[in-house]
Amino acid sequence: MIGVVLMNAPAVVFSAEMAGERPRGALTSVVDAGLTLLMSGKARALLMVILGAGAVLAWRAAVRRGGAPMALMLRRYLVLGVLFGVPHLWVFSGDILTHYALAALVLAPLMPLLVAGSRARPLFAAAVFFAVAPVVAAFAPQSHELETVVVLVPQTVGFFCVGVWLARRPETTADASAGPSRLPLRLVVLGLVGHALGLVAMLAADLFFPLELDADGVPVGLGPDGMPPREPGSDMLVSVGGTLMGLGGALLYLGLVWWLVNRGRTSARVLGGLVPLGRMTLTAYLGSTLVFLAVMGPFEGRVPLLAQYGLAAAYFVVVALAARWWARRFLLGPLEWVWRGLTVLRPVPMRRPAAAPVAAAPAGPGEADRTAGTGGGPTRSPQA
Numbered sequence: 001m002i003g004v005v006l007m008n009a010p011a012v013v014f015s016a017e018m019a020g021e022r023p024r025g026a027l028t029s030v031v032d033a034g035l036t037l038l039m040s041g042k043a044r045a046l047l048m049v050i051l052g053a054g055a056v057l058a059w060r061a062a063v064r065r066g067g068a069p070m071a072l073m074l075r076r077y078l079v080l081g082v083l084f085g086v087p088h089l090w091v092f093s094g095d096i097l098t099h100y101a102l103a104a105l106v107l108a109p110l111m112p113l114l115v116a117g118s119r120a121r122p123l124f125a126a127a128v129f130f131a132v133a134p135v136v137a138a139f140a141p142q143s144h145e146l147e148t149v150v151v152l153v154p155q156t157v158g159f160f161c162v163g164v165w166l167a168r169r170p171e172t173t174a175d176a177s178a179g180p181s182r183l184p185l186r187l188v189v190l191g192l193v194g195h196a197l198g199l200v201a202m203l204a205a206d207l208f209f210p211l212e213l214d215a216d217g218v219p220v221g222l223g224p225d226g227m228p229p230r231e232p233g234s235d236m237l238v239s240v241g242g243t244l245m246g247l248g249g250a251l252l253y254l255g256l257v258w259w260l261v262n263r264g265r266t267s268a269r270v271l272g273g274l275v276p277l278g279r280m281t282l283t284a285y286l287g288s289t290l291v292f293l294a295v296m297g298p299f300e301g302r303v304p305l306l307a308q309y310g311l312a313a314a315y316f317v318v319v320a321l322a323a324r325w326w327a328r329r330f331l332l333g334p335l336e337w338v339w340r341g342l343t344v345l346r347p348v349p350m351r352r353p354a355a356a357p358v359a360a361a362p363a364g365p366g367e368a369d370r371t372a373g374t375g376g377g378p379t380r381s382p383q384a
Helices: 002-012 026-039 042-064 069-091 097-114 121-139 145-151 153-168 183-208 232-263 265-272 281-299 305-327 334-344
Strands: none
Touching: 002 026, 002 042, 002 281, 002 305, 026 042, 026 305, 042 069, 042 097, 042 153, 042 232, 069 097, 069 281, 069 334, 097 121, 097 145, 097 153, 121 153, 121 232, 145 153, 153 232, 183 232, 232 265, 281 305, 281 334
């Protein structure tokens, strides 16, 4: 969640550096480059992997209750996309809810196949979608915001499928053995390798398809929309690089957090402090756009980039503390309550019973969305 909020701050409202009103200092460059390297693309990929795992848990919960998991999943993401995603996309072109909802609707018909059979089946499905993604990125039209959202769907479904694979791993099931697992270390190694390969693909795009500039440093051959001409080969390499770097970062962070949770009570307790925020991430995500527009919108092009990152970090801390206060009194975040009610088509309780305990620590990545079958927040994980 912190990564999504930090990356959205300068995207919702242009900074003074981006508008050319302020020179980019050394500290600004270092902080911006560091945050971009650590979080750009990776926070979104991590969120989608966790949501894929949550979809499996929700599917199983619906089956145990004797419900119709397919109908529930379709209704859940139709509500998310129509009620929350499209309005947010209208306000902020970097919205992730709309293409998340579209990708989940594509994933829903595949769920009966992905949750059954070989545990490797979701990985094969992910490989297919990752292979399709560069072709779509290179040749699909992207002149409109909604077209850009659709272009991301194959890649997002691939991330979801990785999450499905993770949820089906024996280490993440409720009856997993208490012994140590090597999966967190393997995720870290795979993450580092994927990130390195993604960097190679990005560098190859710059090497084989360099951007031509005129004497004034302006790209040659700008189109009517002010953008340089699209090069399919470059678009494909950039898409491959983005997929590898995003997936690599997601696996790396998942492995690190899993390892920290398994280390002992102290680290588990610290991470467990973010669980209430993980249960109201829809509210926190949409609230961040509202706060950024209200606080920085009137001063667009004049707010320094470091100030934007500072506001995003402060927002995250305040919302994390507010989420703990809220979780002691209520079962769901305000927008999560609306989402769940419309998903199950009946009123759902909001206030927490006086004797109901509040979860203190996560049990691992497999617990990301244990009760998501009736519509929780976008994720329950503290890692994002």
